[in-house]
Amino acid sequence: MSASEVETRPAGFAPEPGIGLPLAIGAFGFAVLMLGLADARVFSPAAGGIFVPVAFGTGAFGLGIGGLWEFRANNTFGGTFALFYSAFLLTTGLMLKVFQPGIVDASSQAAFNDAFGAWLILWCIFTFMLSVGAYHINMPAFVAFVLLAVPYGILGIASISAPGDLSDTLTKIGGWVLIVDGATAWYLAWALAVNSFIGDRLPLWPYPYTRKAAAPPPVTSKPAAAL
Numbered sequence: 001m002s003a004s005e006v007e008t009r010p011a012g013f014a015p016e017p018g019i020g021l022p023l024a025i026g027a028f029g030f031a032v033l034m035l036g037l038a039d040a041r042v043f044s045p046a047a048g049g050i051f052v053p054v055a056f057g058t059g060a061f062g063l064g065i066g067g068l069w070e071f072r073a074n075n076t077f078g079g080t081f082a083l084f085y086s087a088f089l090l091t092t093g094l095m096l097k098v099f100q101p102g103i104v105d106a107s108s109q110a111a112f113n114d115a116f117g118a119w120l121i122l123w124c125i126f127t128f129m130l131s132v133g134a135y136h137i138n139m140p141a142f143v144a145f146v147l148l149a150v151p152y153g154i155l156g157i158a159s160i161s162a163p164g165d166l167s168d169t170l171t172k173i174g175g176w177v178l179i180v181d182g183a184t185a186w187y188l189a190w191a192l193a194v195n196s197f198i199g200d201r202l203p204l205w206p207y208p209y210t211r212k213a214a215a216p217p218p219v220t221s222k223p224a225a226a227l
Contacts, residue, residue, distance in 0.1 A: 017078065020069025022193035024082040025144075027062020029185035031055045031089055032148070032178050039155065039175025052097045055089040063089070077133050084130075088123060095119070110162075117159030124152035139205035140188040147181035150174075 031054050038048035067082025095116065103112045131145035151174035158170035191202035 017070065017073040017075035018192065019073060020066035020082070021078055022066075022189045024063045024066025024070070024078075025185050025192070026189035027058050027066070028082075028085055028089075029182045029189060030062075031059030032185060033182035036151075036175045036178030036182055039171050040179060041172060041175070042179075049097070052093040055093045060086045060089040060093075077137075081130055084126075092119075113159045117156040120152050120156030120159060124149050124156060127152055136207045138188075138207060139209050140184055140191070144181055144184045144188060147177055147184060151177040151181065 031051070034054045035051045037043055038045060038051055063082045063086035067079045067086060069079075070082060071079035100112060103115070127145055127149035131142060131149060134141040134145040154170050154174035154177065158167045158174060161167040161170065187202075188204070191204050195202055195204070
């Protein structure tokens with residue numbers, strides 16, 4: 001291949017980092033809100049199975065597409081969190097919809113609840129780990145991660161606990177925290193999607209948590225050395 005052909009070859013597609021995040025975060029917000037509404041008993045727990053198609057068709061799909069976009073843009077944190085939580089929604093939906101009956105038949109409902117609670121507690125720990133990175137991005141991102149980790153832990157304990165008032169109370173508390181988390185995720189997705197053309201009117205309080213990112217210090221040129 002000649003040098004002229006190399007020079008005229010079109011550059012590869014390289015999206016800007018962050019371009020897939022509104023889709024990923026907004027889709028995850030839908031799944032979180034539906035689960036929170038069910039756990040908080042805003043609608044009947046008997047209809048809680050609606051979470052599974054939302055988790056598959058909206059949450060996992062949007063997170064997967066957005067995460068791949070972020071990896072293509074060389075945004076490691078954005079791509080990692082999006083694909084991890086896409087996998088979480090897919091796996092959790094399969095656990096609840098497909099594999100739960102077989103596991104219960106092989107052991108018991110209590111054994112499944114214990115295992116599912118352990119699964120949620122593992123994600124509580126992992127989400128707190130990712131919140132360290134989110135802390136250095138902006139305030140809504142950090143709040144969204146923390147508000148996600150907390151109900152993971154609460155709902156994990158509720159699943160492990162024996163059925164009764166304690167388990168029901170913890171589930172409702174976890175559900176309301178998830179609702180707040182989903183609303184935070186929606187705000188973050190909204191701001192990321194529209195701020196580029198409305199002039200940063202929706203504050204994101206970037207680290208270190210000012211309304212706008214601090215301007216870099218002016219560069220002062222050093223006087224030329226005397227010859």
